Amino acid sequence: MENTSYIALSRQNALWRQMDVIANNMANANTPAYKGEQMMFREYLMNTRSSNRTVGDKLSYVQDMGVLRDTREGPLTKTDNPLDIGIHGEGYFQIETQAGMRYSRNGHFRLDEAGMLVNSQGSAVMDNRDNPIIFAPNETRIEIAGDGTVSTENGVVAQLKVVRFANEQNLRKAGDSLYETTDDPEAIQRPQVVQGMMEESNVQPVMEITRMTEMLRQYQSAQNVIDKEHERTLKMIETLVPRNA
Numbered sequence: 001m002e003n004t005s006y007i008a009l010s011r012q013n014a015l016w017r018q019m020d021v022i023a024n025n026m027a028n029a030n031t032p033a034y035k036g037e038q039m040m041f042r043e044y045l046m047n048t049r050s051s052n053r054t055v056g057d058k059l060s061y062v063q064d065m066g067v068l069r070d071t072r073e074g075p076l077t078k079t080d081n082p083l084d085i086g087i088h089g090e091g092y093f094q095i096e097t098q099a100g101m102r103y104s105r106n107g108h109f110r111l112d113e114a115g116m117l118v119n120s121q122g123s124a125v126m127d128n129r130d131n132p133i134i135f136a137p138n139e140t141r142i143e144i145a146g147d148g149t150v151s152t153e154n155g156v157v158a159q160l161k162v163v164r165f166a167n168e169q170n171l172r173k174a175g176d177s178l179y180e181t182t183d184d185p186e187a188i189q190r191p192q193v194v195q196g197m198m199e200e201s202n203v204q205p206v207m208e209i210t211r212m213t214e215m216l217r218q219y220q221s222a223q224n225v226i227d228k229e230h231e232r233t234l235k236m237i238e239t240l241v242p243r244n245a
Helices: 003-027 205-240
Strands: 037-047 058-069 076-078 085-087 092-097 100-104 149-152 155-159 162-164 172-175 178-180 193-195 197-199
Touching (some): 003 037, 003 205
Parallel strands (some): 085 197
Antiparallel strands (some): 037 058, 076 197, 085 193, 092 100, 092 162, 100 178, 149 155, 172 178
16 A cells, blocks of 8 residues: 555655756856756666566666766857867866866866966866976967967967767766766867867756756656545545444
8 A cells, every 4th residue: 555655755756866966957057068967767666575477566666877967068158268278079178186187178277376277276287198288487379279289479389188988977077077087088189179268068047947847846746646645545544444432
């Protein structure tokens, strides 16, 4: 008799987790290069105590499998900042942090006190030889070609390292728009980068609000099932259990 309520509760738990993901997408709608996420679910079949057959007599629950990242490119916005770099198409910048190599599509870079190209957190941006990119004090006109070649008035300085992965879903969030992974990166020989542009989040707030509204309706529907089952159980108890004289 409790199976109906348990099944409805499994659906509510899944919807609650999905709502958390949607809320996180909304919170990062203005985060540069943020990629929207959604939950992955599957049907989980469990035998009942009386199940002696291969087919039938099974209970169907909802089970979350993990989070799927939307890796599609976000819109590129012009900033006119020569150290803002957007990636067109696939690829990630390689960033050296104190915790090891990390990867990011957030190309909001700057120069530190030593003239090294770093990200917003001060971590070094790598070139295609896995070295930091450092400019001389007298180099002021920084130009970045479409293939990632970095030049100044004194000539070519380096080439940005842009990498890709066989399965981008294996990348794990490491905070500050960075990803980490144990997979080996593959260097893109001729990446497509744009100077003076920033990639925006690919989250569409209107779509997320629509999804949030649908999740709320489904949650209320599951709650209605639980309430109806509770009422049915109470009526059954009143009918089957004799009252004391």
